[in-house]
Amino acid sequence: MPKNWITVILAGANLACFPPHSTAQTAPPQPVPVVFVSIPGGTVEGKFRGTVKPTMPLPTVKIIAPDGYSGLTASPSPNLYFYVSERVTKETRFTIRAPGQPTPIIETCIQQPQAAGIYAIHLADHRVRLEPGIIYTWSISIIFDHAPSRDIVASATLVRVPLDFNLDTAVRAVPAQHRAELFASANLWYDAVAIAEDLNQHAVLDAMINRVGLLEPATYDLQTTALATQSCLFSQRDSRN
Numbered sequence: 001m002p003k004n005w006i007t008v009i010l011a012g013a014n015l016a017c018f019p020p021h022s023t024a025q026t027a028p029p030q031p032v033p034v035v036f037v038s039i040p041g042g043t044v045e046g047k048f049r050g051t052v053k054p055t056m057p058l059p060t061v062k063i064i065a066p067d068g069y070s071g072l073t074a075s076p077s078p079n080l081y082f083y084v085s086e087r088v089t090k091e092t093r094f095t096i097r098a099p100g101q102p103t104p105i106i107e108t109c110i111q112q113p114q115a116a117g118i119y120a121i122h123l124a125d126h127r128v129r130l131e132p133g134i135i136y137t138w139s140i141s142i143i144f145d146h147a148p149s150r151d152i153v154a155s156a157t158l159v160r161v162p163l164d165f166n167l168d169t170a171v172r173a174v175p176a177q178h179r180a181e182l183f184a185s186a187n188l189w190y191d192a193v194a195i196a197e198d199l200n201q202h203a204v205l206d207a208m209i210n211r212v213g214l215l216e217p218a219t220y221d222l223q224t225t226a227l228a229t230q231s232c233l234f235s236q237r238d239s240r241n
Contacts, residue, residue, distance in 0.1 A: 062217055063156040079121065096139075118197075138155065180195040
């Protein structure tokens with residue numbers, strides 16, 4: 001089979017990336033039939049590409065997406081996430097391209113990250129809608145003196161797919177804290193990440209990005225969350241004293 005074909009495999013959601021939580025009040029989500037799609041693609045990590053050794057440390061850029069295959073979304077305007085290892089002082093550019101089209105779907109400068117961390121791009125804010133079945137490539141570029149050979153560029157592929165009716169029904173039926181896991185079980189990467197981020201489910205988010213080999217962003221988020229929790233506990237203790 002040619003590599004650019006889309007292979008569709010029917011499977012059950014019991015192949016979830018994460019085991020469902022269970023509580024005394026809420027039963028875990030029941031398995032639902034979903035469609036797993038294997039689409040070629042993956043990520044390219046952003047590092048300095050020039051032949052001249054830089055005179056100062058430069059940021060690393062990582063796209064929050066799976067490697068080796070295209071991340072999926074059921075949203076026409078999903079949220080996209082990327083990580084930088086330190087503050088960015090150069091022009092930062094966001095681009096989406098579609099195969100066979102000479103001009104990008106969008107190419108625009110975004111606010112320079114002011115510190116290490118995970119950052120979001122909301123396609124709805126840019127009035128971008130993805131068409132189903134197209135393998136888009138999106139990238140984050142740090143521009144160095146308008147010399148493309150020296151730019152730092154990180155990229156990933158994504159595909160919009162239809163939302164399975166049974167999955168949609170299951171998502172509506174379970175509490176919000178289980179929804180990221182349901183989307184992850186259906187391989188809807190971008191939707192699962194967005195829900196985990198919106199609900200501050202850092203354990204789920206860190207497990208996802210760690211599982212696809214994004215160790216640096218996962219470690220950073222884990223440490224940041226631990227420090228924030230510690231600071232909150234100290235504040236509560238001080239307020240009681």
